[in-house]
Amino acid sequence: MEFGAELRATREQLVSFGARLAADGLAVGAAGNLSVRVGDLIAITPSGIGYDEVTPSDICLVTLAGDEVEAAETPSSELPMHLAVYGATAAAAVVHTHSAEVVALSATCTELPAVHYAITSLGGPVRVAGYVRFGSPGLADAAVAALAGRQAAILQNHGAICYGASLPAAYDRAVLLEWLARVYRLARGYGEPRILSQGELEEVSAEARRRRYGERRSQGPALPRR
Ligand SMILES: [Zn+2]
DSSP states (O other): OOOOHHHHHHHHHHHHHHHHHHHHSSTTOOEEEEEEEETTTTEOSSSSSOOTTOGGOOEEEEEETTOOOEEOOBBBBBHHHHHHHHHSSOOEEEEEEOOHHHHHHHTTOOOEEOGGGGGGGSSSEEEEEEOOOOHHHHHHHHHHHHHTTTTTEETTTTTEEEEEHHHHHHHHHHHHHHHHHHHHHHHHHHHHOOOOOHHHHHHHHHHHHHHTTTGGGOSOOOOOOO
8 A cells, every 4th residue: 555545544543443442441531542553653543632533633643763743633642652562562553441350450460360261362461560650651661571472461550552463453452351351350259260371371372373363264375363
């Protein structure tokens, strides 16, 4: 796709996924933020505008160093955290949420354990990064550290951050993370949950690769996607 057309499509995609945040229970009001990498630029949702009001022209374009290229509105206050994730991983999109189950877990636990095998889609048990003030470089550092070997991390008394090879992939991880946190809470209501071992998780990952989950047959041979 031509660069200008790709940028326009990305702006629209960010608006449409932003509009889903509240309905999917991932954030309320203007909380949470989304970004997508387009070439050497990052397109990110604006700060402080409700997702029912954001339009494609409100999406901000910044460089990987955070310099504004095109920004009619103020970029999200979590821009430093998004940039840090792009710098430390192969992310093509980053989703930051304030979902209720995840925030509740973050206030009481240091990790979301493997209560269901689908957690392999996030890279394994999800760490809770220690509390650091929103919008700070310290939060960006804590998030990146908690993401080591993972595609999702929980931020203590704050929310979560997920990334992926596309905005739909990163968003799906945020939804999955919230579901897993809910399942864990429900399981704890029954008693002490049984947790899958590292060996059991590795077996799941190997089988998913063998079955080429996430690929269509029509796409033919390709690298396994996680
Ligand atoms: Zn936040």
